[in-house]
């Protein structure tokens with residue numbers, strides 16, 4: 001963890017008076033904050049007596065029974081005896097807690113309405129006092145709970161304090177240990193006529209029950225950024241799929257009940273390895289949640305005399321984050337601090353991506369926009385990409401010799417061109433590969449960015465000993481390498497049988513003369529043997545690599561020419577991404593009306609894969625088994641192979657079994673389409689001769705089985721590329737570890753949905769995706785249909801509209 005984790009103290013029976021002395025007591029005990037009930041037991045008694053007199057009054061009860069709209073019971077505003085809160089210095093160190101005895105989702109309209117009034121009074125008063133953070137107990141976990149009514153009350157609550165953040169206190173899954181009934185719970189007063197018979201819910205549904213409740217509430221609350229989750233980590237952990245789902249949610253507080261701690265050999269409280277893993281995975285989120293220890297150790301009394309509040313003894317929650325931490329003697333707290341110190345250091349990707357998690361960026365358009373030096377500098381930090389390119393060039397040169405291919409330059413050097421050279425890192429790598437393999441190359445570097453071209457010229461003088469022929473041009477209008485020497489000299493070939501030499505030479509002269517015939521008399525043009533480019537975007541072709549390479553392909557030796565990369569593929573899968581959805585729909589659409597219909601480059605962090613195949617070892621009998629999901633998926637005509645690379649997925653799982661937490665399920669990620677270079681469908685044509693770009697349009701439709709309920713906010717996209725056979729790069733989670741572990745150059749791409757789509761357990765969603773072009777520009781379109789199998793019939797149960805990024809298309 002990068003920052004000191006903020007730890008709070010919660011005592012559900014707290015009955016001290018709220019004062020600066022109490023908050024100082026918490027700080028002296030090394031806590032950063034403490035929770036405090038907004039109202040007192042006096043208020044609870046008052047509400048109970050209002051309620052019982054209402055229930056004793058037959059006519060009121062009768063009226064309520066026959067009209068759910070009635071407001072028969074009125075809770076009078078708070079009195080001084082009803083609350084301890086006062087707007088003083090202690091307020092900035094507390095998190096308010098609303099009454100745990102109310103039942104906002106009660107099936108009994110009187111109980112629900114009284115609860116709603118209680119919540120409203122408490123939030124309004126807390127907001128008045130300046131409380132910034134309030135925890136509200138989540139809905140009850142029984143089938144009778146009216147989630148819509150609960151959510152409506154929370155929506156009302158949000159309007160009580162515009163600067164207040166509300167944390168719904170949710171359990172990861174229904175946990176009987178944590179669902180303790182208290183004396184005076186309003187739920188127990190619900191009249192029998194309103195309470196339906198208890199339903200036995202399937203365990204598979206139960207595992208996601210609390211998440212589904214949260215999902216419904218935040219939907220009604222319109223994904224408000226002031227509505228977050230305080231997640232209670234239970235003693236018995238839920239299945240990994242449930243943990244993974246919660247990870248994608250706005251968890252700002254983690255609560256650990258005293259009962260969740262076990263005792264170690266020396267009798268000190270400790271967490272199981274699985275609990276440690278989950279706690280610290282969650283605490284590595286970009287917005288680090290606070291951790292609250294509940295009902296564990298009482299606050300130790302302090303000898304410090306309360307004095308005037310200063311920044312030092314009453315730091316704000318923000319200031320506390322940067323303050324040094326010292327052990328104090330509260331065993332639970334000391335244990336948490338000890339764990340924190342033990343945390344392993346950040347990976348390179350963690351360091352590189354720090355601050356970028358879930359940050360939506362417009363994809364680069366290097367074809368139409370000239371990149372800044374700092375952008376190239378970021379690319380060049382990649383420890384893998386350039387290494388792999390060097391390897392690919394070395395192998396290509398090696399094979400050139402092995403296969404005795406003639407060189408396009410008559411002086412015998414293999415002609416190598418980097419097109420789109422940027423600041424030149426691939427040029428340096430190509431020169432290095434040639435030196436290592438021992439092959440003479442005729443090195444060309446082309447770049448259309450005039451600013452980057454200045455650096456290329458400088459590097460040529462300083463680093464490359466003027467060995468490189470530089471060209472400032474768009475690759476699509478380049479006429480190719482040239483010399484003012486005659487092309488008739490016999491080219492140098494390696495490993496060649498003298499008998500073949502004659503034939504090779506006549507082939508090459510033919511090839512070169514085709515292009516030289518149209519040129520100025522003194523300039524002789526010749527072909528490129530190895531064409532190197534790096535024009536790939538997060539979805540492979542989204543920075544128009546196919547269009548650019550089509551435009552330069554006519555310069556490639558048509559017989560032996562090699563393109564590095566030789567091919568690339570785009571991949572996608574549906575994801576839950578509530579943060580991205582709220583960022584786009586609540587803020588970005590205000591500055592860009594098309595914001596909900598454009599793809600974004602984003603380091604996906606708080607997202608969850610919705611279509612997964614659970615590894616056999618972790619299959620929970622409570623969840624729909626993959627076999628079942630697969631056989632159901634076979635009902636759908638478009639479903640094809642469910643996974644790109646089973647071998648890599650398996651190796652992924654093996655590497656993770658060492659962890660105490662079971663590995664996450666493997667996502668189903670389909671290959672949308674591919675591009676190959678050189679493209680033999682378009683024969684040696686220059687751009688002006690290519691009549692249309694239609695050959696670069698693509699379409700696909702894939703089925704994704706849904707094993708657990710979820711809400712889909714969009715599609716996550718990745719790419720893979722074969723630079724040269726055996727040398728591959730990948731951002732696809734299924735293959736990246738095997739193909740290019742540690743590569744940091746590309747974040748995934750995200751195709752948003754304007755409106756979230758609920759996917760029921762056992763559904764299959766079919767996604768259609770298009771790469772569109774009108775010969776001037778390229779854009780993407782995407783949509784989703786959701787189906788359920790009912791009596792062996794495929795019934796459509798949901799869909800998205802067709803999304804199109806045409807308005808923000810990439811210009812060719």
Ligand SMILES: C[S@@+](CC[C@H](N)C(=O)[O-])C[C@H]1O[C@@H](n2cnc3c(N)ncnc32)[C@H](O)[C@@H]1O
Nearest residue numbers: 366367379420421422447448449474475534548
């Ligand atoms: C992603 S950058 C890669 C730069 C460099 N090769 C590297 O790997 O660090 C792509 C480069 O290609 C250049 N580029 C894109 N389209 C081009 C075109 N049609 N003609 C020439 N250069 C182009 C851009 O200006 C940019 O410098």
